Amino acid sequence: MYAIVEMAGQQFKVAKDQKVYVHRLQVEEGNKVTFDNVLLLADGSNVTIGAPAIDGAAVEAKVVKHLKGDKVIVFHKKRRKGYSKKNGHRQSLTEIVIESIISKGAKKTETKKAAEPKAKKADGKAAPVEVSVASKPKAKKATGKGDDLKKVEGIGPKIAETLNAAGISTFAELAKTDAAKIAEIIADVRGNHVTDTWPKQAQLAADGKWDELQKWQDELDGGVAK
Template sequence: MFAVIKTGGKQYKVAANDLVRVEKLAGEAGDTVTFENVLMVGADADVTVGSPLVDGALVAGEVVEQFRDKKVIVFKKKRRQGYRRKNGHRQELTLVRITEILTGGAKPSGKKAAPKKAAPKKAEEAPAKAEEKAAPKAAEAPAAEFKDDIKLIGGVGPALEKKLAALGVTSLTQIAEWSKDEIERIDGELNFKGRIERDDWIGQAKDLIAGKPPRAKADQ
């Protein structure tokens, strides 16, 4: 049996146990979600088309994961006006496993999708990952003579310091702990075109925190 549902302004053809990526829905992993906008229900040659919805039809699913899609770059330009704008966008999505397709006004049974076989393995790996994350923090303890000044990073002067402060970045400690998403956000806001990774700001910040001298300009 299959159904065509509508959510987030888009239509999806689904069947039991299908994994579907839809625009973000409220809920956490393991929660049950229902789709009431069912446009079509079919089984083999027996197909029911709604007008616009199929009466008494309902599709139930289980939230598997909340995540963000790949980054999309939006660039705007006006000729001969010096106008250029570059922005990035990552759509928030929900991964849903379809559990039931119901008709005739039936209610969801609340059954959960079968757990993945890989789940126990992930549970065993969790302590090891936690230890790996804790290790770098212990090794990056600030030196006694540590001076938290972001202008010590090569290429960062007073003007750029003000721009970073406007984005909430005021210390080397923050830069040293940046995630990939934060690098992309700051790089996009300042239109750096990859400069942060190219000049290894995170590596420079960690060296400065450890008490190492600033890198020479020739190394940038």
């Protein structure tokens, strides 16, 4: 028997006793976790497909440990501008073991439950607490049509994604955000990022002054004046 289930924003094909590496879960090592967004169940020739999820189905797993994945090199280069940037990234992961696949009768959870205080056994040691995790919520999107923030000198795909997740998806919104606040939002993005010119660049883009913006960017290197 196997199932296709969404865990931490990704879909996996899992079976009992299988080890799976998912995006970092906010669950302590040794605790159990339940994923209820099951998209497909297969038991021999009997296949059940959800619409989109199967009501009452769930996958139960145990958190083994938290770790980081292999390093990935991210290299950015802009032609004819003398600009290049090389960063490394290691994704935070959680190793889990699938303990059981429930085909029906599982209680559907709408939101992530806060971990309850650990119950104590008779010997005084803390007993594992079972935590139920619903599907990973989508990042909050800013209202209105988003702009390509990568047109601002110094902003790459990862920074643009981080800004979008924080609710900044247009040039106008970026222009209204203080440079120090931007630096705080992208603090977890690896690399040295100077955000001083980003609001002014974004304002030029919001005003449609592309020629003026291009002329200024020719004098910048990674968002910093040469």
